[in-house]
Amino acid sequence: MTERMVAITMAIFYVLLLFMIIAAIIAIETKNLLSSIICIGALGFGASLMFLFLRAPDIAITQIAVEVLGLIILIRATISRDLTFISGDKEFFGTVVSVVIIFVIFLAGIRVFETLPDFGTAIFAEVPDAASQTYIKKGLEDTGAANIVASVILDYRAYDTLGEATVLFTSIIGATVILRKKAKKLLEEPEL
Amino acid sequence: MEQEQQNSSVVQKEEISNGVTGMTIIVKTVSNWVKVLIVLFGIYIILFGHLTPGGGFAGGVILASSYVLLMLAFGREFVEKDLPLALDSKLDCLGAFMFAMIAILGLVFGGVFFLNFIYQKYLPGQPLKLISAGTIPLSNIAIALKVGASLFLVIFVLSTFRRETPAKKSQISRIETDYTDKSVKSGDKSV
Numbered sequence: 533m534t535e536r537m538v539a540i541t542m543a544i545f546y547v548l549l550l551f552m553i554i555a556a557i558i559a560i561e562t563k564n565l566l567s568s569i570i571c572i573g574a575l576g577f578g579a580s581l582m583f584l585f586l587r588a589p590d591i592a593i594t595q596i597a598v599e600v601l602g603l604i605i606l607i608r609a610t611i612s613r614d615l616t617f618i619s620g621d622k623e624f625f626g627t628v629v630s631v632v633i634i635f636v637i638f639l640a641g642i643r644v645f646e647t648l649p650d651f652g653t654a655i656f657a658e659v660p661d662a663a664s665q666t667y668i669k670k671g672l673e674d675t676g677a678a679n680i681v682a683s684v685i686l687d688y689r690a691y692d693t694l695g696e697a698t699v700l701f702t703s704i705i706g707a708t709v710i711l712r713k714k715a716k717k718l719l720e721e722p723e724l
Numbered sequence: 725m726e727q728e729q730q731n732s733s734v735v736q737k738e739e740i741s742n743g744v745t746g747m748t749i750i751v752k753t754v755s756n757w758v759k760v761l762i763v764l765f766g767i768y769i770i771l772f773g774h775l776t777p778g779g780g781f782a783g784g785v786i787l788a789s790s791y792v793l794l795m796l797a798f799g800r801e802f803v804e805k806d807l808p809l810a811l812d813s814k815l816d817c818l819g820a821f822m823f824a825m826i827a828i829l830g831l832v833f834g835g836v837f838f839l840n841f842i843y844q845k846y847l848p849g850q851p852l853k854l855i856s857a858g859t860i861p862l863s864n865i866a867i868a869l870k871v872g873a874s875l876f877l878v879i880f881v882l883s884t885f886r887r888e889t890p891a892k893k894s895q896i897s898r899i900e901t902d903y904t905d906k907s908v909k910s911g912d913k914s915v
């Protein structure tokens with residue numbers, strides 16, 4: 533890539549990062565819950581674009597679909613309760629203490645940030661006999677899948693995917709059991 | 725007769741398409757067309773998961789979101805008649821069971837848990853074609869079934885759960901008029 537393309541890409545990248553930070557700050561500070569939810573939606577959309585920048589399209593597709601569903605759930609949850617404004621002021625002393633703690637952690641973090649590699653370098657690929665080299669070189673002939681991500685999560689590391697599917701299954705069972713009795717009772721009542 | 729039907733707890737599908745519940749007729753017509761595209765796109769993402777980015781998780785979420793679109797446009801009762809919760813739970817369990825069965829069949833046919841036995845023993849296929857990579861497309865289908873059914877189940881149960889206190893009934897109906905057809909609330913069926 534030429535120097536000019538690299539500069540333009542990094543500029544777009546920083547603008548997107550600034551947009552996400554501003555959306556996050558507005559989401560926390562605003563008192564109107566609907567505006568807060570819309571800012572969370574903008575943040576999720578920005579995260580999906582970030583995943584595209586970091587060359588992970590699988591995660592970008594999943595992120596945008598889950599973020600849209602999450603937005604719908606949040607909007608229905610807040611609108612129905614007639615709860616569109618939050619009132620009350622935050623404590624001054626609590627705010628001061630949290631700012632001081634964040635500043636101290638930031639000072640400690642600067643020492644650590646100097647030792648990290650550059651953003652976007654593939655750490656696991658720097659070792660010659662890393663597992664990632666095997667997946668990239670022999671992924672197609674071992675599994676036959678052109679999408680190396682699919683071959684890793686469903687063939688080389690399928691046991692982890694089984695664990696994740698079990699976690700999802702159990703959590704959905706728990707949520708459905710907790711919310712089920714009232715749902716059944718409400719579905720039998722006449723519509724309000 | 726419209727008042728009787730509105731007071732009964734069983735809502736027929738013809739009434740829903742006439743505008744008794746749900747959103748306006750423009751939203752309903754457009755979402756009738758768009759739901760086909762959403763389901764088709766979701767099936768494409770699932771089936772081609774081993775060739776292009778995507779796979780079971782993203783495709784399952786997209787399939788669930790098509791039903792969420794129907795729920796928003798037509799109301800909850802329509803979707804409950806279309807896909808009952810009992811059937812949805814069974815689809816969820818079927819997806820999880822299929823995924824576990826693929827793992828155990830790998831143990832039976834190859835001696836290794838989760839072995840890609842179709843690719844290594846029976847049907848290698850050609851790379852970059854749809855029929856390749858052994859059990860990976862089957863795993864994608866199982867996971868998509870599971871994730872899609874689970875997400876739709878949770879969203880449906882959460883949206884039914886929110887109407888829990890009758891004290892908020894008047895507030896709920898006042899807010900809901902912003903999102904439903906105003907002519908329906910006033911009893912006018914000329915739309």
